[in-house]
Amino acid sequence: MNFNLTDVQQEFVKLAKDFGEKKLAPTITERDHQGIFDRALVDEMLSLGLAGAYFEEKYGGAECDVLSYILAVEELAKYDAGMSITLSAHVSLCINPIWQFGTEEQKEKYLPGLIEGTKLGAFGLTEPNAGTDASGQQTVATKDENGDYILNGSKVFITNAGEADVYIVFAMTDKSQGTKGISAFIIEKGWEGFTFGKKEDKLGIHTSQTMELVFQNVKVPKENLLGGEGKGFKVAMMTLDGGRIGVAAQALGIAEAALNDAVEYSKQRVQFGKPLCKFQSVSFKLADMKMKIEAARNLVYKAAFLKHEGQPFTVDAAIAKRFASDVAMEVSVEAVQIFGGYGYSEEYPVARHMRDAKITQIYEGTNEVQLMVTSGALLR
Structure with missing residues (x-):
């Protein structure tokens, strides 16, 4: 395939790169260490039009x-993996x-604000006892006398929760039907009875907010x-297919940042009278990292x-997510190794890259699930 980027595609890269260099890079260490979700920064990022690329x-x-x-x-992931997953x-x-x-009415009501960035969105599928196995949903939605729904339950590990204005939430409308009894709803922040619980203290992506609904x-x-x-399971699975490409892109950015940092450090760090990059054990390691990326x-x-x-694209998304996230983890670990003791210190960014990389192997379907998707298609 030809991946020569068009002028438009290059402009999207430039917008993200400029924002990353000028707004994210100067404050990422502080925001990462303090776990700061900066809504003003998020709003500024969304105002660039990045959310509306293909709509x-x-x-x-x-x-x-x-x-x-x-x-x-x-x-964005090269500068701030948390901001990347927020988008x-x-x-x-x-x-x-x-x-x-x-429906067209739903699109006209919700899409403009979300695309233009005046509203922030989120997705609620995971529950304490329903992670990979979405059929274990305990959240329920029952109809009232007017045909509206009454929603009860909770969701965990929800990205953008607490800050998001619009949520796609899944609930059982008919438990006897299993996955065919799951329905999807558009929920708005501020509705009576809709609150937020625990804010997660995570290993990485500290600049992304993760809470309970x-x-x-x-x-x-x-x-x-x-x-x-009853169409919620289909909505969820098809949505996650696309989400996996986003996570794969996040992982790719993290890996690239880790490699770039390792290359620069290996040129500057002198041991035994020469730069680290002059040692074959290091230069070959860098080459291997580049090939995987x-x-x-x-x-x-x-x-x-x-x-x-x-x-x-279901299988291709699964393959990309699995491979890119594994590469992000491998490359970031190798970057820490090249930095040596300094790599294990939060003084340098490679420690953050390694912490951030791990989650890409887990969310939007664990990498074991990606193997299930891929093998299932092979053996159908």
């Missing part, structure tokens, strides 16, 4: 392509399902049912291309 102009989008968006996620969750997990499954008799208008009753890049960009073209 129609009538909803406020740029009507370009999926790769433009993925490139922005990748670029990815906003677009892939909130805007996209409304765009893909919503709590629903106590939350009245959801029937107009906010997304995709039809380039292989990951091709997988990620291919998955984005297929999604944009409307071709089947």
Whole structure:
């Protein structure tokens, strides 16, 4: 495939790069160490138009392509992996399902604010006892006499929770039907009975906010049912397919940042009378890191291309997510090794890259799930 970037795609990269260099890089160490989710920075990032890359102009989008968006996620991750996943969750997990499954009324109501960045989005599927196995949902939605829904339950590990204005939430509307009894809803922050619980203290991505959602008799208008009753599992799985490309792009950016830091350090650090990079054990390690990153890049960009073209991309997204996240972990660990004792210190960024990389192997479906998806398609 030809991955020569178009002028438009290059402009998305430039927007993300400039924002990363000028606004994220100067404060990332402080925000990471203190666990600061900076809503003003998020709003500024969204105001650049990065969220609207592949959506129609009538909803406020740029009507370009999926790769433009993925490139922005990748670029942001080089400077701040938390900001990168904030954008990815906003677009892939909130805007996209409304765009893909919503009624025209739902699209007109929610998409413009989300795409233009005046509203922030989130996605609530995971529960304490329903992680990889989404069929274990305990959150329920029952109909009242007017046909509206009453929502009760909780969700955990929700990216952007507490700050997001719009949430895609999944609940059982018919427990007897298993996964066919799951429905999806569009929920707004501020509705009576909708509150937030525990804020997670995480290993990495400290600049991304992760919290619990709590629903106590939350009245959801029937107009906010997304995709039809009993269609929630389909909505969730198809949404996660796209989300996996975003996580793969985040992982790619983290790996690139770790490699760049390791290359620069290896040129400057002198041991036994010469720079580290002059030792074959180090230079070959750097070469291996570069090769893995380039292989990951091709997988990620291919998955984005297929999604944009409307071709089947489920398996390609699973492969890209699995491979890119493994590369992010491997490359960041090797970067720490090249830095030696300094790499284990929070004084240098490679420690942050390693902490941030780990979650990419877990969320949007663990890497074991990606193997299940891939092998399932092979053996069908």
